[in-house]
Amino acid sequence: MFERFRPDQVAPKLEDVDLGNLQKKGVRGIICDIDNTLLPWDQEIPEEGVREWVAEAKKLNFKVVLLSNAMPKRARSLSKQLKIPAKAQAVKPRRKGFKGALKEMELEAREVAVVGDQLFTDIWGGNRMGMYTILVSPLAEKEFFSTKILRFFEIKIKKKLGIIS
Numbered sequence: 001m002f003e004r005f006r007p008d009q010v011a012p013k014l015e016d017v018d019l020g021n022l023q024k025k026g027v028r029g030i031i032c033d034i035d036n037t038l039l040p041w042d043q044e045i046p047e048e049g050v051r052e053w054v055a056e057a058k059k060l061n062f063k064v065v066l067l068s069n070a071m072p073k074r075a076r077s078l079s080k081q082l083k084i085p086a087k088a089q090a091v092k093p094r095r096k097g098f099k100g101a102l103k104e105m106e107l108e109a110r111e112v113a114v115v116g117d118q119l120f121t122d123i124w125g126g127n128r129m130g131m132y133t134i135l136v137s138p139l140a141e142k143e144f145f146s147t148k149i150l151r152f153f154e155i156k157i158k159k160k161l162g163i164i165s
């Protein structure tokens with residue numbers, strides 16, 4: 001019952017995701033979560049390392065789309081800064097937002113990787129779409145209250161899956 005939450009890959013942070021390796025796997029598009037994956041919960045400007053990773057992805061001809069459950073304003077701001085399309089209020093893990101991202105990229109689910117910090121939204125959502133899923137550690141401790149509650153259960157599942165001890 002927990003297998004649906006198992007990521008295909010685990011990385012400490014976005015910059016540790018090896019783009020060359022993804023290319024070898026046949027990945028052509030990347031769906032990135034925003035909060036606590038690209039940006040700490042309470043900040044609006046991404047770190048240099050994040051910018052470089054996105055620039056490198058574009059250089060390697062990956063299509064990159066931001067997919068966030070956050071409000072449109074926040075997604076728009078980051079979309080402008082990184083010059084990549086964004087979809088907000090995605091209601092991950094529901095399929096609709098992921099399907100919208102696929103349409104944007106004009107790719108099939110099997111050609112796409114999802115990078116995110118949450119098992120219940122990013123990883124579960126990506127897994128049910130048949131995408132390659134990559135779990136990163138959340139950038140900041142500070143989070144929405146609702147997220148904090150989910151984290152409690154998330155930690156239990158991470159232990160069960162052997163992601164953390």
Ligand SMILES: [Mg+2]
Nearest residue numbers: 033035036117
């Ligand atoms: Mg997140």
